[in-house]
Amino acid sequence: xxxxxxxxxxxxxxxxxxxxxxxxxxxxxxxxxxxxxxxxxxxxxxxxxxxxxxxxxxxxxxxxxxxxxxxxxxxxxxxxxxxxxxxxxxxxxxxxxxxxxxxxxxxxxxxxxxxxxxxxxxxxxxxxxxxxxxxxxxxxxxxxxxxxxxxxxxxxxxxxxxxxxxxxxxxxxxxxxxxxxxxxxxxxxxxxxxxxxxxxxxxxxxxxxxxxxxxxxxxxxxxxxxxxxxxxxxxxxxxxxxxxxxxxxxxxxxxxxxxxxxxxxxxxxxxxxxxxxxxxxxxxxxxxxxxxxxxxxxxxxxxxxxxxxxxxxxxxxxxxxxxxxxxxxxxxxxxxxxxxxxxxxxxxxxxxxxxxxxxxxxxxxxxxxxxxxxxxxxxxxxxxxxxxxxxxxxxxxxxxxxxxxxxxxxxxxxxxxxxxxxxxxxxxxxxxxxxxxxxxxxxxxxxxxxxxxxxxxxxxxxxxxxxxxxxxxxxxxxxxxxxxxxxxxxxxxxxxxxxxxxxxxxxxxxxxxxxxxxxxxxxxxxxxxxxxxxxxxxxxxxxxxxxxxxxxxxxxxxxxxxxx
Amino acid sequence: xxxxxxxxxxxxxxxxxxxxxxxxxxxxxxxxxxxxxxxxxxxxxxxxxxxxxxxxxxxxxxxxxxxxxxxxxxxxxxxxxxxxxxxxxxxxxxxxxxxxxxxxxxxxxxxxxxxxxxxxxxxxxxxxxxxxxxxxxxxxxxxxxxxxxxxxxxxxxxxxxxxx
Numbered sequence: 001x002x003x004x005x006x007x008x009x010x011x012x013x014x015x016x017x018x019x020x021x022x023x024x025x026x027x028x029x030x031x032x033x034x035x036x037x038x039x040x041x042x043x044x045x046x047x048x049x050x051x052x053x054x055x056x057x058x059x060x061x062x063x064x065x066x067x068x069x070x071x072x073x074x075x076x077x078x079x080x081x082x083x084x085x086x087x088x089x090x091x092x093x094x095x096x097x098x099x100x101x102x103x104x105x106x107x108x109x110x111x112x113x114x115x116x117x118x119x120x121x122x123x124x125x126x127x128x129x130x131x132x133x134x135x136x137x138x139x140x141x142x143x144x145x146x147x148x149x150x151x152x153x154x155x156x157x158x159x160x161x162x163x164x165x166x167x168x169x170x171x172x173x174x175x176x177x178x179x180x181x182x183x184x185x186x187x188x189x190x191x192x193x194x195x196x197x198x199x200x201x202x203x204x205x206x207x208x209x210x211x212x213x214x215x216x217x218x219x220x221x222x223x224x225x226x227x228x229x230x231x232x233x234x235x236x237x238x239x240x241x242x243x244x245x246x247x248x249x250x251x252x253x254x255x256x257x258x259x260x261x262x263x264x265x266x267x268x269x270x271x272x273x274x275x276x277x278x279x280x281x282x283x284x285x286x287x288x289x290x291x292x293x294x295x296x297x298x299x300x301x302x303x304x305x306x307x308x309x310x311x312x313x314x315x316x317x318x319x320x321x322x323x324x325x326x327x328x329x330x331x332x333x334x335x336x337x338x339x340x341x342x343x344x345x346x347x348x349x350x351x352x353x354x355x356x357x358x359x360x361x362x363x364x365x366x367x368x369x370x371x372x373x374x375x376x377x378x379x380x381x382x383x384x385x386x387x388x389x390x391x392x393x394x395x396x397x398x399x400x401x402x403x404x405x406x407x408x409x410x411x412x413x414x415x416x417x418x419x420x421x422x423x424x425x426x427x428x429x430x431x432x433x434x435x436x437x438x439x440x441x442x443x444x445x446x447x448x449x450x451x452x453x454x455x456x457x458x459x460x461x462x463x464x465x466x467x468x469x470x471x472x473x474x475x476x477x478x479x480x481x482x483x484x485x486x487x488x489x490x491x492x493x494x495x496x497x498x499x500x501x502x503x504x505x506x507x508x509x510x511x512x513x514x515x516x517x518x519x520x521x522x523x524x525x526x527x528x529x530x531x532x533x534x535x536x537x538x539x540x541x542x543x544x545x546x547x548x549x550x551x552x553x554x555x556x557x558x559x560x561x562x563x564x
Numbered sequence: 565x566x567x568x569x570x571x572x573x574x575x576x577x578x579x580x581x582x583x584x585x586x587x588x589x590x591x592x593x594x595x596x597x598x599x600x601x602x603x604x605x606x607x608x609x610x611x612x613x614x615x616x617x618x619x620x621x622x623x624x625x626x627x628x629x630x631x632x633x634x635x636x637x638x639x640x641x642x643x644x645x646x647x648x649x650x651x652x653x654x655x656x657x658x659x660x661x662x663x664x665x666x667x668x669x670x671x672x673x674x675x676x677x678x679x680x681x682x683x684x685x686x687x688x689x690x691x692x693x694x695x696x697x698x699x700x701x702x703x704x705x706x707x708x709x710x711x712x713x714x715x716x717x718x719x720x721x722x723x724x725x726x727x728x
Contacts, residue, residue, distance in 0.1 A: 124582060125589050129632040132577065149632065182727075183574060183635040307626035310619070 006173035008136040009038035015143040025055040029075025032102030034167035050450040054422035056086020061426030069096040077115030088126040092413025096150040097157035105165040128156030136169035153186030190321035205274035214241030215279015221324035232336040258286035260394040263353035270555040282312040292553035388420035388444030391473035418447030452505035455531040463525040502533035571610040596714035647717040656706035657684040
């Protein structure tokens with residue numbers, strides 16, 4: 001009997017369905033036409049963005065909310081190169097993505113053909129892995145590997161570049177979800193001996209802290225973490241990527257560490273005798289000057305990526321494994337130590353050093369921190385917040401109460417302006433029942449403002465809160481502090497009227513210049529259908545504090561211009 | 565200190581670029597690299613000489629392991645092993661100096677593989693010190709050109725660097 005042959009394009013759409021994909025974020029073009037033609041006949045949903053970069057960020061937002069890989073289609077050449085910033089963003093934050101790009105036909109590769117770009121070469125350093133498909137026979141294996149790689153071990157983006165003629169080639173399609181890759185065997189269970197050493201260290205510690213990051217969220221470790229905190233009475237510090245892994249309003253939550261972290265978190269890390277680092281990578285924004293980071297502490301480091309252990313900081317108890325599995329193993333043997341004196345000291349720090357900012361300004365101008373706190377209050381529990389990058393991002397991390405994992409989306413590692421709004425589109429599609437808010441800046445929003453068309457066209461209920469200070473605020477703050485107030489090109493002259501822009505796209509817009517208007521605007525946004533753009537005109541030269549200057553010890557803190 | 569790493573990789577397109585790219589973007593220095601087939605079909609072996617402290621080498625090994633096409637990495641400098649390199653040297657050799665050169669080559673158990681009226685090509689294999697020593701001696705005659713394969717190495721005894 002003759003076996004059934006399948007076209008390359010059909011292999012891709014069937015594989016996506018077998019992998020449980022619901023939606024594709026993309027933008028068509030010449031080299032990817034056969035795939036789009038095939039897609040037209042399937043029940044798969046396609047979200048048409050207005051710039052390929054936004055497709056990746058939207059898929060990334062979708063992936064961070066659902067935990068499943070986000071899928072992107074784009075064409076060859078400029079379509080593919082426009083993906084790069086989004087891919088690098090996802091790579092730095094370990095977000096699972098599968099990206100499928102069209103390529104010029106095989107015979108033209110290497111000839112500088114129209115819309116040809118070596119996208120596997122270009123994305124080599126920013127993908128977990130990538131493939132250039134040579135023939136349709138390779139497709140089933142490659143697709144299955146791509147989904148497996150993206151969504152296991154340390155998550156990450158995987159790109160598949162498919163020459164146009166391969167979409168039309170026919171071959172046998174035998175798709176297996178499970179696959180075997182000889183060079184890829186992630187370790188999930190921690191080493192039993194190291195786990196025993198961790199248990200002993202926890203029992204002996206007088207001043208322990210848990211220092212958690214994005215790994216807690218990626219491995220769904222929140223329940224295990226909460227049990228550990230409750231039983232051992234150990235306070236929790238979460239990095240920007242970890243926010244939401246533990247309830248932000250809990251008494252044992254000390255906030256974010258590092259450059260714009262809470263004073264208590266930085267003091268606690270500096271004074272601790274044991275740091276239980278879970279799914280973090282000791283980024284420079286967190287550790288400050290490495291030589292003086294956590295000098296009194298023994299460090300347990302749990303991470304799924306062995307290369308992160310010992311990369312920046314020397315580790316006493318290294319545990320390679322899935323954070324959740326390892327935490328559960330520790331819980332099984334846990335013998336709590338005595339931490340009450342430590343908790344008392346922490347409580348004192350918290351009382352002495354509340355998060356600054358957001359008090360009424362004398363001139364009556366809106367304080368950005370206050371706007372963010374008000375949005376947080378009115379959103380309640382059922383919200384997902386996405387941010388862009390800059391001052392508003394840090395204020396959101398400081399003042400927005402994030403209670404649940406997968407409800408805070410931000411570009412941590414790469415710090416990509418333009419991430420927030422498209423990510424909020426992906427988030428809304430992933431969780432239609434949640435209130436989705438994008439907190440952005442007047443600079444960041446303009447980096448992907450064109451996606452208003454996507455949001456309006458798909459009737460997505462998203463609130464876009466622009467913290468508008470007329471500056472690239474964070475850069476201006478550094479110029480203020482480190483460059484003698486020489487504001488070189490950070491004043492955003494010629495900003496558009498964001499309300500008129502919103503209206504031109506068919507969205508609702510409202511401006512707020514004082515507290516009353518702000519309250520009214522936020523209330524409107526909670527009720528209104530479709531995308532709502534709120535333009536909060538805030539104090540132009542407000543700085544983010546506390547602040548630790550780069551490469552300073554994290555207990556050397558500037559509080560509103562003064563050092564502590 | 566110099567370390568010699570045996571890296572077993574899947575013989576897939578772009579694997580050399582992936583390895584080389586990793587070294588350059590993370591700021592590790594490759595001293596030399598030699599690539600060839602192994603007894604297992606579809607698997608190649610790279611021998612990479614890299615200079616760095618223990619911490620750097622640990623990162624190099626871990627980062628190499630993260631590449632999906634890399635199956636195994638072992639540091640041969642940590643075990644007793646045999647290391648060899650092959651070098652071809654083209655040296656000035658007028659009729660009058662040929663026998664002197666011949667003597668040096670014999671001492672180093674090298675071979676003369678080509679002779680022309682005014683030059684010779686010498687093939688020599690060995691470890692780093694031997695290469696340097698013969699180079700030094702032939703320098704007096706005028707070395708015109710040198711090519712080296714890069715180091716290859718195997719563990720001593722019956723132990724092997726496994727590909728599974």
